[in-house]
Amino acid sequence: MTLPISRLAGGKLTTAFFPFVLPSPASDFLLIFAAALSFLIVVKNPFSTLPSSLRLRLRSTPSLSMRRTPPPPRPTLTFSSPESLYDWLKPRLPPGALSSWGTSPGTKTINNLWLELSQGETSLFLPSPSHDPLSEASSLAAVEEDENTPITPLRAVHVAILNIRNLRGALLVESHQLLSDGSMRQRGRPLSEKMRPGETVEEASIRAVEEELSSIAAASGSVRIVPGSYAVRVEEKASDSYPGLPARYVLHSVEAQVEGLPEEGEFSTDEVGETSEKLSIRSAIFVTKHFWKWVEDYPTISQ
DSSP states (O other), rough: OOOOOSSSSOOOTTTTHHHHSSSSHHHHHHHHHHHHHHHHHHOTTTTSSSHHHHHHHHHOOOOOTTTBBBOOOOOOOSSSHHHHHHHHHGSSOOOOHHHHHHTTOOOOOHHHHHHHHHHHHHHHEOOOOOTTTTTTOOOOGOOBTTTOOOOOOEEEEEEEEEEOOOOOOOEEEEEEEEETTTEEEEEEEEEEEOTTTTHHHHHHHHHHHHHHHHTTSOSSSEEOOTTOEEEEEEEEEOSSSTTOOEEEEEEEEEEEEEOOEEEEEOEEOOOOOOOOOHHHTTTTOHHHHHHEEESSOOOOOOO
């Protein structure tokens, strides 16, 4: 019995049915024509046979290399204590630089820098003359120093920056901070967080909100990263926290929406990210309270 073409599954012509439809050699010719037509369709749209949800993921997935911090370098020089770090830095920084750490307003101490290094939030390099700002390949072990002219080290930090806006489009900016020694530190920047090794921008952003805004923001799950808003740029400048120590900041910026924040006026939040282990470090200075305001015009990072 010959089956009509309309009864073939899915309207596809297969070799199992061709002998019953057309006699040879016409069936051979039709087989070749159908195979060629199927090949052209697949080549024209290679994702045509994939589910629509999978095709969406393939198009929208961003490059992880631009969204995740690289693993920290493993230099041969390590610092077992803040004192050993101090001894290594002293001949490599301008005279009097270290004595200003923790004493000048808004600065941190050698203990703070040692903690940042120990936890992977900061890396120290002896930069070569042709170093790549986005590369961390030149570690402490990669450059040889002249004993008479030590090289000034470079502090490298990856920072996640959240551009949070209210319904009017104003940007949330941290105006200043209250530090553990009772002093005030001026900021004037959006919510920022030093990224940990291997951490994505999304992970760092959620952690930043939990540590700095959780005392007023909604419960967990309140952070939403705006798709397509990621940008990155590099700044090299003198460090405000550690005078005399040049710094390279790799700034990973995203637009974010956070539920539960006041829509108007100024407000403050308590810092909840400092652990008892950090606070027990002698002479280290930490943030205890953040002060925020909404700013209408602020130059955000663009790629």
